[in-house]
Amino acid sequence: MDPIRTIPQPSPADTEDAPEVLEALVRTAADAGASDLHLQTGAEGVEVTWRLDGVLVPAGHLDRDLGGRVVGRVKYLARLRTYQDALPQDGRIAASDLAVTGDVRVATYPTVTGEKVVLRLFRETTASVLEDLGLSAPALATLQRALLQPLGMILFTGPAGSGKSTTVHACLRRLRDAGGRHVITVEDPVEQVLPGIMQTEVNVARGLSYPAAVRHLLRQDPQVLMLGEIRDDETAGLVVRAAMTGHLVISTLHAGSCRGVLERLLLMERDHFAVASALTLVLNQRLVRKSCGACGAAGCAACRGTGYRGRIPLVEVLEMDDTVRSDLRAGRAGQPVVSPTLAESGAWMVATGRTTAAELGRVLGT
Ligand SMILES: [Zn+2]
Known part of the structure; x- marks a missing residue:
C-alpha cells in the first residue's frame, strides 16, 4: 500500500493570516503524531511535508505570498535573522508561542529552489517505560x-x-x-x-x-x-x-x-x-x-x-x-x-x- 496517496490533506485554517496558518499547520501535524514539519520553498510556493512514523508524507501547499509570510513568521518566532536566507540558521520556538505542548526546534537551509525550513516537534512521549x-x-x-x-x-x-x-x-x-x-x-x-x-x-x-x-x-x-x-x-x-x-x-x-x-x-x-x-x-x-x-x-x-x-x-x-x-x-x-x-x-x-x-x-x- 502506498501511504502517500492515502494520507488526507490537512487544510490550514481558512485564513490568510500567517500566524494563524502556522499555528494550524503545527497543531495539525502534532495532533497527527508527526515528528517533523517541513516547509520547502519553491517556484510555486511552499510545499508542506510531515515526517510521520519516520516516513515523509505530503501535507499541503501554500501559495507564494502566504508561504513566504509563514516561513518569515517561523524565523521571527525562532529569533532567526528573517532577511537571511542564503545561510543555514538554527533556533527554537517556545511552546507557548505556538500553543503546543513542547518547544519546537527550527532549522533552515538554503536550497536551489528556495529556503527549506524543518520544524522538529518535541512531543511528550508516553511509551517511556x-x-x-x-x-x-x-x-x-x-x-x-x-x-x-x-x-x-x-x-x-x-x-x-x-x-x-x-x-x-x-x-x-x-x-x-x-x-x-x-x-x-x-x-x-x-x-x-x-x-x-x-x-x-x-x-x-x-x-x-x-x-x-x-x-x-x-x-x-x-x-x-x-x-x-x-x-x-x-x-x-x-x-x-x-x-x-x-x-x-x-x-x-x-x-x-x-x-x-x-x-x-x-x-x-x-x-x-x-x-x-x-x-x-x-x-x-x-x-x-x-x-x-x-x-x-x-x-x-x-x-x-x-x-x-x-x-x-x-x-x-x-x-x-x-x-x-x-x-x-x-x-x-x-x-x-x-x-x-x-x-x-x-x-x-x-x-x-x-x-x-x-x-x-x-x-x-x-
Ligand atoms: Zn488501521
Missing part, C-alpha cells in the same frame, strides 16, 4: 540485567532517528524509579526533562565540551552517568575509566552494528584491557512501523490508510562473555555472537503481528 517499548522478552531481560549492575558500560548504536534516545530515556527512568543511585546526564541538547535526574547540556561555545563536562561531573559523585554520545577519543577514554571505577555508564556510539561498536571503541581507546573490562552490553537498534491495532495493517481511518500506527524498536543485542572479552583484550572485535540478531528480532515481530514483512524489508533493506 522500559516494558512498554516493545522489546522482545529476552532482549528486555538482558537489558534489565545490565542496568542492575553497579558498574560497566551499556552502549546503544543505530542510525540517526532509530529511537536510541527513547530507549536510553526509558533506561534512565527505570534507574531513577529503582532509587538509590545518583543519575547524571550530559546531553546535546536535553530533549526530554526527567524530574529526579540531574540533566546537563554541553556548551561547546562556552568551552563545556563532552570531555570537560565528564571530568567535572565525575566529581559530582554520580553512580550512573549518561552521555548523549561518545564522539571523540578523549571522551571514550574517560567513560571507559569511569565504567571500571564504580560507575554505570550509558551512552550511544555511532556504528552500523554491534561488532562495529567494538571495532570503533578499540580504535578510540588504545587500552584494550580497559575496554574489555568496562563494556557490558551493546544494543543495536532500528525503528519499524507498528501494524495498526484497529485494522491489522489493512488500512483504516485510525491509521490514515497507511496500515501502521506508531513505531517500535527492532533490536539486536550483544552481551559480553569470556570469548568477546578475550578478543577485545587482544585488540580485535572477533566474531561476537549477537543474540537476538536484527533478523531474528524482526522475524519474531512479523510472526507476532507487531509489524509486517514488507515494513521489515523496508527498514533492513532486504
Whole structure:
C-alpha cells in the first residue's frame, strides 16, 4: 500500500493570516503524531511535508505570498535573522508561542529552489517505560540485567532517528524509579526533562565540551552517568575509566552494528584491557512501523490508510562473555555472537503481528 496517496490533506485554517496558518499547520501535524514539519520553498510556493512514523508524507501547499509570510513568521518566532536566507540558521520556538505542548526546534537551509525550513516537534512521549517499548522478552531481560549492575558500560548504536534516545530515556527512568543511585546526564541538547535526574547540556561555545563536562561531573559523585554520545577519543577514554571505577555508564556510539561498536571503541581507546573490562552490553537498534491495532495493517481511518500506527524498536543485542572479552583484550572485535540478531528480532515481530514483512524489508533493506 502506498501511504502517500492515502494520507488526507490537512487544510490550514481558512485564513490568510500567517500566524494563524502556522499555528494550524503545527497543531495539525502534532495532533497527527508527526515528528517533523517541513516547509520547502519553491517556484510555486511552499510545499508542506510531515515526517510521520519516520516516513515523509505530503501535507499541503501554500501559495507564494502566504508561504513566504509563514516561513518569515517561523524565523521571527525562532529569533532567526528573517532577511537571511542564503545561510543555514538554527533556533527554537517556545511552546507557548505556538500553543503546543513542547518547544519546537527550527532549522533552515538554503536550497536551489528556495529556503527549506524543518520544524522538529518535541512531543511528550508516553511509551517511556522500559516494558512498554516493545522489546522482545529476552532482549528486555538482558537489558534489565545490565542496568542492575553497579558498574560497566551499556552502549546503544543505530542510525540517526532509530529511537536510541527513547530507549536510553526509558533506561534512565527505570534507574531513577529503582532509587538509590545518583543519575547524571550530559546531553546535546536535553530533549526530554526527567524530574529526579540531574540533566546537563554541553556548551561547546562556552568551552563545556563532552570531555570537560565528564571530568567535572565525575566529581559530582554520580553512580550512573549518561552521555548523549561518545564522539571523540578523549571522551571514550574517560567513560571507559569511569565504567571500571564504580560507575554505570550509558551512552550511544555511532556504528552500523554491534561488532562495529567494538571495532570503533578499540580504535578510540588504545587500552584494550580497559575496554574489555568496562563494556557490558551493546544494543543495536532500528525503528519499524507498528501494524495498526484497529485494522491489522489493512488500512483504516485510525491509521490514515497507511496500515501502521506508531513505531517500535527492532533490536539486536550483544552481551559480553569470556570469548568477546578475550578478543577485545587482544585488540580485535572477533566474531561476537549477537543474540537476538536484527533478523531474528524482526522475524519474531512479523510472526507476532507487531509489524509486517514488507515494513521489515523496508527498514533492513532486504
Ligand atoms: Zn488501521
